[in-house]
Amino acid sequence: MIFARDLVKRFGDFTAVKGIDVEVAPGEAFGFLGPNGAGKSSTMRMISCVSAPTSGELRILGMDPVRDGTKIRARLGVCPQLDNLDPDLSVRENLTTYARYFGLSRAEGRRRADELLEFVQLSDRAGSMVEPLSGGMKRRLTIARAMINEPDIVLLDEPTTGLDPQARHLLWERLFRLKQRGTTLVLTTHYMDEAEQLCDRLVVMDGGKIVAEGSPRSLIETYSTAEVVELRFPDGLDFNADYAAKLGGIGERVDPLPDRVLLYADDGDAAVAEVQRRGLVPSSVLVRRSTLEDVFLHLTGRTLVD
Amino acid sequence: MAMGTVHPSIAVLERHLTLYRRLWRASVFSSFVLPVLFVVSIGIGVGGYIGSVQGVDYLSWIVPGVVASTAFQMAVGESTYSVLGDFKWVRAYHAMRATPVRPNDIVTGHLLYLLFRVTTAVLAFLIVVLLFGALHSPWTVAVPLVCALLTVAAAAPVMAFAASIESDSHFALLFRFVVIPSSLFSGVFFPVEQLPALVRPVAYVSPLWHAVELCRSATLGVAPPWPVAAHVGCLLLWAVAGTVLAAYRFRRRLED
Numbered sequence: 001m002i003f004a005r006d007l008v009k010r011f012g013d014f015t016a017v018k019g020i021d022v023e024v025a026p027g028e029a030f031g032f033l034g035p036n037g038a039g040k041s042s043t044m045r046m047i048s049c050v051s052a053p054t055s056g057e058l059r060i061l062g063m064d065p066v067r068d069g070t071k072i073r074a075r076l077g078v079c080p081q082l083d084n085l086d087p088d089l090s091v092r093e094n095l096t097t098y099a100r101y102f103g104l105s106r107a108e109g110r111r112r113a114d115e116l117l118e119f120v121q122l123s124d125r126a127g128s129m130v131e132p133l134s135g136g137m138k139r140r141l142t143i144a145r146a147m148i149n150e151p152d153i154v155l156l157d158e159p160t161t162g163l164d165p166q167a168r169h170l171l172w173e174r175l176f177r178l179k180q181r182g183t184t185l186v187l188t189t190h191y192m193d194e195a196e197q198l199c200d201r202l203v204v205m206d207g208g209k210i211v212a213e214g215s216p217r218s219l220i221e222t223y224s225t226a227e228v229v230e231l232r233f234p235d236g237l238d239f240n241a242d243y244a245a246k247l248g249g250i251g252e253r254v255d256p257l258p259d260r261v262l263l264y265a266d267d268g269d270a271a272v273a274e275v276q277r278r279g280l281v282p283s284s285v286l287v288r289r290s291t292l293e294d295v296f297l298h299l300t301g302r303t304l305v306d
Numbered sequence: 307m308a309m310g311t312v313h314p315s316i317a318v319l320e321r322h323l324t325l326y327r328r329l330w331r332a333s334v335f336s337s338f339v340l341p342v343l344f345v346v347s348i349g350i351g352v353g354g355y356i357g358s359v360q361g362v363d364y365l366s367w368i369v370p371g372v373v374a375s376t377a378f379q380m381a382v383g384e385s386t387y388s389v390l391g392d393f394k395w396v397r398a399y400h401a402m403r404a405t406p407v408r409p410n411d412i413v414t415g416h417l418l419y420l421l422f423r424v425t426t427a428v429l430a431f432l433i434v435v436l437l438f439g440a441l442h443s444p445w446t447v448a449v450p451l452v453c454a455l456l457t458v459a460a461a462a463p464v465m466a467f468a469a470s471i472e473s474d475s476h477f478a479l480l481f482r483f484v485v486i487p488s489s490l491f492s493g494v495f496f497p498v499e500q501l502p503a504l505v506r507p508v509a510y511v512s513p514l515w516h517a518v519e520l521c522r523s524a525t526l527g528v529a530p531p532w533p534v535a536a537h538v539g540c541l542l543l544w545a546v547a548g549t550v551l552a553a554y555r556f557r558r559r560l561e562d
Contacts, residue, residue, distance in 0.1 A: 074405070076404070084397035101317045101402055
């Protein structure tokens with residue numbers, strides 16, 4: 001569906017995407033994961049045939065996005081990061097108007113609009129204006145709009161950023177159904193739970209490059225341990241680094257954070273026993289399973305990127 | 307798949323019309339009632355003192371000028387904030403860009419919408435002034451065509467401008483230094499021969515002056531100051547150059 005080889009995007013002196021290789025198979029849910037500024041959105045814009053690659057090879061649905069952009073866009077559904085619904089049109093008109101951009105007949109546009117409003121659970125708001133809708137409803141409407149042309153690939157740029165937990169879960173559930181229908185999903189996110197929920201396969205991007213690739217499970221297995229022990233010490237704010245030194249050799253890796261120390265170990269309970277044997281008395285101990293977040297922070301560092 | 311049943315530029319036009327359905331009542335005042343009030347007060351009120359200009363009563367003389375000037379202001383006004391807004395705030399153009407709609411189609415759809423708006427306003431206005439006995443020649447039927455050409459000649463370059471700026475404060479400059487001077491010095495209210503020779507070229511480059519003279523020659527049934535082909539040529543030049551530039555600016559802005 002999507003094939004990229006050594007793809008580069010440069011804006012003046014700034015290189016947003018520094019030569020990435022990506023392949024997405026039909027029916028797959030594929031994720032671009034990374035901190036802000038990692039090059040995810042630039043990559044998405046190239047895939048949605050809005051921004052031309054600076055160099056490298058890119059094929060979407062077997063076509064060249066520069067030459068066949070219009071043809072490709074006819075078969076894509078795009079849900080952008082910034083909502084661009086028409087605030088002065090009704091919910092339903094937003095869909096019927098959009099259907100016309102794809103050359104659908106009015107009757108077909110109305111039929112699909114009603115069907116999609118049902119799918120994203122907005123049928124009761126069909127006649128409402130867009131402005132009073134909540135963030136979650138607007139996002140669902142944007143997703144419905146992205147599906148009006150029955151696309152082969154749906155591109156979602158940070159689909160749940162800024163939504164409350166209920167709205168996120170509802171959206172995930174709808175996207176999961178979409179995936180079950182066989183639609184290829186490509187999404188960017190900086191939420192680990194989102195990537196774990198939705199993606200069959202993902203790449204972690206950092207500084208315009210791909211730093212890891214695989215299924216959520218395999219990434220955890222490769223880049224982290226099965227379990228993580230979180231230790232907090234009463235005077236840890238000042239001495240976590242010292243504690244980390246004393247914990248050396250327990251588990252595979254010790255990572256002192258400002259507020260706690262993380263111990264990466266395949267057997268968390270054994271690691272805790274060893275901590276106690278060394279006479280250290282943490283004020284709290286938490287043993288948990290490793291998550292994609294551990295992988296992410298390990299790979300992309302802990303420096304704040306704005 | 308029922309693809310290809312409508313041209314993308316028509317789909318863009320339809321969006322404008324769907325939006326307009328909610329706003330048309332408000333626009334009736336500015337695009338139709340206002341010019342009529344204008345003609346009545348200036349044409350009849352001021353005209354009563356002036357008597358005649360270039361051998362015709364002032365009302366008849368000013369009507370074609372006001373018609374063209376109304377078309378000009380609608381074309382410019384509807385190509386400023388709404389265009390910048392669809393780039394910056396509503397981002398409707400970005401939404402269109404994600405579909406088979408191309409930047410050219412967005413520009414064409416907008417111009418088609420303006421042609422609809424201007425033509426309906428011009429026709430309504432002509433019917434009213436016909437009742438005032440201000441139309442003197444069957445050539446008046448050419449007025450809507452001239453106004454249509456003027457619409458593209460004025461709107462297209464302004465759309466290109468709106469697509470090139472980041473802040474709406476630039477529009478104040480456009481109105482202050484371009485729109486108001488051309489409305490005042492384009493032969494709408496008095497013949498351009500009254501202008502000092504130094505200022506007269508302002509009228510000659512303005513698409514509005516050429517449209518005013520063509521409309522006036524049509525409603526009065528007299529020959530325009532320049533050959534018809536020269537006036538039409540100037541309007542066409544603005545229209546074609548403006549449209550090419552607008553399409554270019556739209557493409558640039560929507561690309562990266």
